[in-house]
Amino acid sequence: MNTFDEYIAILKNATGAKTIKELAKILDINYRTLTTWQTRGEIPAKKKIEIFTKLGIRMDKMIGAVAIGSQNIAINGDNNALNHQNDITNTPKFKEFLELFTKYGNDATLDYFIKKLKALKEILEN
Structure with a gap:
C-alpha cells in the first residue's frame, strides 16, 4: 500500500500543486484536515476513493x-x-x-x- 507521502505526491502531480496547503485548497479540503491525515499517516479510505475518482486517477495508484x-x-x-x-x-x-x-x-x-x-x-x- 502506498504511504501518505506517496499519495500526496500522486495528488500533487495530478493537480499541479506545489505544497500541501495549495493541494488542500485545490481539493477543497480544510488544511487542518489534511495535516491531521498526515499526522495519522493515512487518508481515510472513503475520502481517498472520492478524491482519486474526482481527479480521474486509477484505483491501482491508490492501493x-x-x-x-x-x-x-x-x-x-x-x-x-x-x-x-x-x-x-x-x-x-x-x-x-x-x-x-x-x-x-x-x-x-x-x-x-x-x-x-x-x-x-x-x-x-x-
Missing part, C-alpha cells in the same frame, strides 16, 4: 493493486502478479509462487501480500 474482472485479483509490483481464480492452487502462476516462496519467502513476504489484499478488500467493501 498498488488492480482488480480485474469477477473473482480475479492482480497485484502490481516489481513485475510480479498473482491472479486469484476459482481453483488457484492448480494454476502455473500459483505453483511458481509457492515454489519461490518455499525457497526464498518469509513472514515479511507474506505480510506484504496480506497488506495489499486487505487494502483491496477495504476499498472494494466500503
Whole structure:
C-alpha cells in the first residue's frame, strides 16, 4: 500500500500543486484536515476513493493493486502478479509462487501480500 507521502505526491502531480496547503485548497479540503491525515499517516479510505475518482486517477495508484474482472485479483509490483481464480492452487502462476516462496519467502513476504489484499478488500467493501 502506498504511504501518505506517496499519495500526496500522486495528488500533487495530478493537480499541479506545489505544497500541501495549495493541494488542500485545490481539493477543497480544510488544511487542518489534511495535516491531521498526515499526522495519522493515512487518508481515510472513503475520502481517498472520492478524491482519486474526482481527479480521474486509477484505483491501482491508490492501493498498488488492480482488480480485474469477477473473482480475479492482480497485484502490481516489481513485475510480479498473482491472479486469484476459482481453483488457484492448480494454476502455473500459483505453483511458481509457492515454489519461490518455499525457497526464498518469509513472514515479511507474506505480510506484504496480506497488506495489499486487505487494502483491496477495504476499498472494494466500503
